[in-house]
Amino acid sequence: MTHSWLRYEWVLLIFFHGILLMSMSSCLKSKTVPALANETDRLALLDFKNRITQDPLQIMSSWNDSVHFCNWIGVTCSPSSKRVTVLDLEAKRLVGPIPPSIGNLTCLTGINLRSNSFNGEIPQEVGRLQRLHHLNLSRNSFGGKLPTNLSYCTQLRVLDVAYNNLVGQIPGHLSSLSKLVNLSLGVNNLTGNIPAWIGNFSSLNVLSLPRNNFHGSIPSELGHLSRLRFLRLSVNNLSNTIPPQIYNISFIYYFSVTDNQLHGSFPTDVGFTLPNLQIFYCGGNSFTGPIPKSLSNASQLRGLDLNGNSLTGIVPQNLANLQSLLWLSLGNNSLGKGKDGDLSFLNFLANCTSLGLLNLESNNFGGVLPSSIANLSTQLDILIMGTNKIHGNIPTGIGNLVNLSYLGLENNYLGGTLPHVLGKLQRLNVLYLENNNFFGPIPSTLGNLTTLTELYMEENRFEGRIPPSLGNCQNLLLLNLSHNNLSGTIPKQVMGLSSLSIFLDLSYNFFIGALPFEVGNLVHLTKLDLSKNKISSKIPTTLGTCISLQYLYLGGNSFEGVIPQSLKNLRGLEDIDLSHNKLFGHIPEFLSKLLALKHLNISYNDFEGEVPSEGIFAKASAISIFGNEKLCGGVQELNLSSCSSKHPKLNWRLLALRIIIPITCITIFVLLLLYFFPMCSTVKKLREGALTTSSFGDWQFPISYAELLESTNGFSENNLIGSGSFGSVYKGVLSRNGAIVAIKVLHLQQQEASTSFTNECNALRNIRHRNLLKIFSACSSIDHKGNDFKSLIFEFMCNGSLDQWLHPKNDERHQRNKLSFIQRLNIAIDVAYALEYLHQHCQTPIVHCDIKPSNILLDEDMVAHVGDFGLVRFLFEASNNPSKTQTLSVGLKGSIGYIPPAWPDWMELK
The missing domain is CATH 3.80.10.10 (Ribonuclease Inhibitor)
Structure with a gap:
């Protein structure tokens, strides 16, 4: 054209x-x-x-x-x-x-x-x-x-x-x-009627007035333009019918009146009166009646657009005679009778060997999708058949349409399993399959569609796991698998698709397990909906890196723990739903600082304490907090009880009954545990293979070698805390946030150092407690000399180890410091809490096997932290019979954990 x-x-x-x-x-x-x-x-x-x-x-x-x-x-x-x-x-x-x-x-x-x-x-x-x-x-x-x-x-x-x-x-x-041959005024903001005097321009070949604001009728005087070849009046506000005189201008090859308010029916002989038609675009109006069979006489017809009218009847089979046809758009009409045979004309369209677009959506076509679809032009780029009454399976021959970029089959009655041959459509950009009756697994071959940008599969009966191969679709902007019967864990390959920017909707399925930390890769995502599943564990802190999020829906799962502070970075959030989970703790203050937030639902969790009164919380209608019985305060409209005093006065007897006695019992328990705990046997490795980024779960993102180099002043001796057989520990100040950390750099020339690095990371990957030494991150990279470089980054303990305080040497700076009874008691309680967490609250119970004063580290507030997990033992339940409980030891001949700051001889690793 x-x-x-x-x-x-x-x-x-x-x-x-x-x-x-x-x-x-x-x-x-x-x-x-x-x-x-x-x-x-x-x-x-x-x-x-x-x-x-x-x-x-x-x-x-x-x-x-x-x-x-x-x-x-x-x-x-x-x-x-x-x-x-x-x-x-x-x-x-x-x-x-x-x-x-x-x-x-x-x-x-x-x-x-x-x-x-x-x-x-x-x-x-x-x-x-x-x-x-x-x-x-x-x-x-x-x-x-x-x-x-x-x-x-x-x-x-x-x-x-x-x-x-x-x-x-x-x-x-x-x-x-009057001598005009070409009058082109299209794509402006012109108004008024089309002047009738244009019909006096007897030499006019081209009349192009599209995309303006013309209204009224098309002047019948235009029928006098006997030499007119190009007529384009599309996208205006023209009304009434097309004057019949215009259908008699036999020279017209381009005829477009799309997107107006025209009505009436087409002349039955239009293909004979306009035999030179190449373009016949009449979509977006209110034309009625059947598609004229005579159109097949316009043998040069390349584009036929009747989309968006009220046409009825069947599609003439003789349209297949239009062998030059490139564009056939019949969507959004009332074509078909909702019965078998409505799509029989597809059997003949194989003659249109250059067909690039076929649009049949939103009609009344019934019957099965014919297998002859496999014979359509291999040049077909767009196939749209959604919102009809088509049933049956997708023919496997659809794999022949290798140049498809758009396939729409949504809102039909199609069923069966998806054919694997869909994976052959490797040029596909958009795939609509939603709201049908498909069942069975999602074919892994969909991972071959690497150019896919939009995938809609919601409202079906798909089951099984999401194939990790979908992670190969690294151009996906939108993925909707909601309202199916999918199960298993969410693959990290899919959750980490950084291309997703419009939305990711996996709601109303049966997904289990933890939300992969790779969710942090979705930095461009606008909407994340994981509601109504069975996802558990904590909300990953990495979610805080999804800075484009506006809608976050995690309701109806089993998330536990507190709302991560990292979510304060999501300043564009407008709607948050965390309802019906197992979240607890205080409502974070940062939620009241999110200025874009319009709705917050945290109902039916276990939050406690005072409800803020600022920001989103100032408007009771914008929040939902039902089912949190321990909440108090907030604005008056919430009708919550007032919060009690934060510092009640207790008499000495009550204090003794409620605090001293339990603490004394815990202390005795800890001392007995330390004295009688059996010697741990030589242990085996927990996992094989190198550590990957996924091992760090809820840890911070890896820190680069360059940042570690800068934070330690080039690993200067002035920053060296100590060294041992497997590595050296440096004090560093991270440039990103000014945090003081302890950086353990492994001596990889030692044969077991790399294995120790992997095993220690696996031991620490899923344990988090205020009385366990906190590991911030890890670095596995190449140093400035091209050598392998591995390190662990721990929280810096400025008050050293308990051993340093209990048994100071003559030249130690803590010699003059003494631990009070209360301090000793608090340290014992801290250690007891840490051990109780390891034994009772880890997914796999852990026995430390190396509790001693040198492995108990003290922060600036003298809070104790248990460190050095080099000899931990994991307990796995083999059955309900406790006698059959299995243990798996993780043995590290040299601790690669963080030992507190002190003199080098204190740093000697085992």
């Missing part, structure tokens, strides 16, 4: 060129033109140049006095008179207005400024150019109204001002332009 129009335009230009040469005769007759006329042209061109505000191609630099203006780029002069006859600056990226002085170029026959960025109004002075035949100002930024003075340009053949910002009505003065 585009190529045909371009060829036609070239014919017009050649025709006009001959006319232009003849029209210049008055400027050529005189052999001696006064110098004043030449100077007038030169000054007019210089004024044009001076109005240019942007000239990235430096076109205007040639417009200088070093050469005659007739040799300037874009300027054509009469050979004899040296008067300017053509100004052609198409697509030169020029910016600026057209000056009124252009009216001084009185010998101009052609102006072509197409595809630039000229602005301002078209000057009225253009009307002085009475020899003008060709005026093309299309694809610029002209505003204002069409100049009425154009009516003086009575020799004008081409008037093209399409793709601008013109306003107002078509001036009645332009009715004098």
